Amino acid sequence: MLNTETPSLQHRELDQYPTEQLVAAFADDQLTAVQAVRAAVPAIARAVDAAVPRIEAGGRLLYVGAGTSGRLGVLDSVELYPTFSWPHERAVAVLAGGAEAMFQAVEGAEDNRAQGARDLLALEPSRNDVVLALAASGTTPYVLGAIQAAREVGALTIGIANNPGTPVAAEAEYGITLDTGNEIISGSTRLKAGTSQKIVLNTISSAIMVRLHKVYGNLMVDLKPTNAKLFARTVRLTMHATGADEATARTALEQCGFHVKVAVVALLKKTTVQQAGDLLDQARGSVRGALNS
Template sequence: MTHADASSTDPSAHPGRPAAADPRRTEGVHPDHADLDRLPLGELLDVLTGDQLGAVQAAQAAAPALARAAAAALPRLQRGGRLLYVGAGTSGRLCVLDATELTPTFSWPPERAVPLIAGGERAIRSAVEGAEDDRAAGERDVQTTRIGPDDVLIGVAASGTTPYVLGALRAARQAGALTVGLSNNPDTPLLREAECGVLLDTGPEIISGSTRLKAGTAQKIALNSFSSALMVQLGKVYGNLMVDLRASNEKLEGRALRLVMHATGAGEADARAALLGASGQVKVAVVALRLGVSAAEATRRLDAAHGHARAALGEA
């Protein structure tokens, strides 16, 4: 008898009745490695890391759907809209992470990246019992943000059935916002109800049911790729250089200096002086050095080019 057979007939799992089959692939028992707990440590790590390749493959397969979602989101953000992220548990924490990192990475205003997690901020570190099952709370939390037609809500749930996320999605659609749904199971309510459904089909987990593994990894890749693509399209990147970073510590100040030097070919002293004149703004320093203009003139040209360095440099 296989491990899967044993689990489906084990009377201790549901005393007095057989276990019900769950149609969600993320809840299925992985067909391989039924003796995972007996593997030597090195082999165990090989199995766990190797299974993560499924996350990469799922995200790659979802790239066309992510592209359609980004294309729909871009004009809303160009009009001043916000990104709202909604999730519960692991998915919610990944939402918080992606929203939070947009500010230091791309100088995206924090008020334009709003993460909502079932159970509130306490749920970032601790499980909040029953929070993900509260559909009404999801609706209320989204309504509290005063969501509007130019906003983009990204709902993330491995199961695709999380009531909190579905409630948030409903409120967003009622307000006219664009809705994007990321689910690791096909044909789920989240994918059906979102305007832009993105399937991350990772299948059963190597530790059955633990969607913090490759399901979560696929979500992280998808969120990273989606938000980064939007930032590139919004002019936050020149070539492949992160020219809109916020240098908030010594490490990032050094990175800003190296970026200016790389983009302009300037020496360290000139790059440092340009950054100082640009109040630490890499993009302004790059345009000023490349065109031989003042920081004020570089800023004016960037504003006229809607923040796109390539256009401000006449390279578009």
Template sequence: MLKTETPSTRHPDLDLYDTPDLVNAFVDDQFEAVKAVQAAAPRLAEAVERALPRIKAGGRLLYAGAGTSGRLGVLDSVELYPTFSWPRERAVAILAGGQSAMFVAVEGAEDDTAQGSADLAALQPTANDVVLALAASGGTPYVLGAIAAARAAGALTIGFANNPDAPVTAQAEIGITLDTGPEVISGSTRLKAGSAQKMALNTFSSALMVRLNKVYGNLMVDLKPTNAKLVRRALALTVRASGASEEAAKAVLAQCDHHVKVAVVALKNGVGVDEARAQLEAADGSIRRALKAA
């Protein structure tokens, strides 16, 4: 039996717990998710390093999964645009059962290997693409089909699973095992297995974006200010990163469509926004290098 399916020996009488103990059982078990991601950190670092040159060459992040794992892939893909201004067309997720499966479980869709292969192939993967294949069990046929199609196209494949020695991690070029063990509710991988996958995806994509110069210090200077909250955040980030007054930061942000990176370089280098953009482009989008080159 898969470890994720094995009944937990820690909580055999879960249904008899009073509410405080019941809540604590679920909360405490989440620490195992953190430990699993910590153990996988070296493989995550390898995945970032292997993915970086492909993404720099114009590749995409392609996510493939089913059920909770697939939905977590969708979540990671859609959050990259507002957080890092990552183009939506360069972070694409496929989900067993199609888009509607994001909201309503489509039972049986995950068992279709051919559909996983066809859905991934429909994205026309290239050798510069990076495919993130997600399956808590590690043996989901839909995901294995996606891996096969990705490898046939020469794309880099990174497999995430919550069971050791899983087909998903074995068949991908880089296998990342998040060994979370049995769940508090047997087999419910939306619990700590899902938490570990979310952490691992956040870690991978965020580290990749840092390496792509989307962050200055620890500030998210390439966000897309698509609402009032994010406009305020862009202003606060510009003030903090540049040391300029709020009034000066507002004026420059208004000239560059609230692009924090451009505003910071313009303010610190004392140049106009067009020159700031040119300096950033020459520095491969790195604020640090743009400031040193001035």
């Protein structure tokens, strides 16, 4: 039996716990997710290093999964635009059962290997695309079909699973096993298995964006301000990066459409925003490269 399906020997009287003990048990169990991700750091790093050249060459991040794993893929894909100004069309997720499965479980969809291949191929993957295939069990037919289809067209495949020695990690070019073991509620991989997958997706996509110069120091300098909170954040980030006062930072941002990168280079280099934009283009979007030019 898969580790994620094996009933836990701990907390056998879970349903009898007083509420504070019940909540503490759930919280403590989540620590295993962090430990599993930490143990997988070398594999995650190898996957990131393999993915970056593909994405630099114009590839997309394509997420494939079923159930909780698939929904986590959707979540990661939609968060990249506001955080890093990453184009929607370059972060695309497919979910077993289709879009409606995001909001309501579509039972049985994950068992269709051929549909996984069809859904992946419908995205017209290329050699520069990076496919992130997720399955807690590591055996989901839908995900395995997508991996096979992706490999046949030469796309890079990264398989993420929560059981050692399973096909999703083995059949992908880069396998990441998050050995979270059994769940506090037997088989409910929306718990720590899901948490570990969320951490890994955050880590992979964020690390790629750092390598693509979407971050200066640890500052989110390529965000897309789409609401009042984010517009205020662009001002704070520009002030922090340059030491400028609020009025000066805001003026520079207004001149460049609230593009933090451009404002930072313009203020630190004491150039116009047009010149700052040109310097960033020459430096392939790197704030450090533009400042050192």
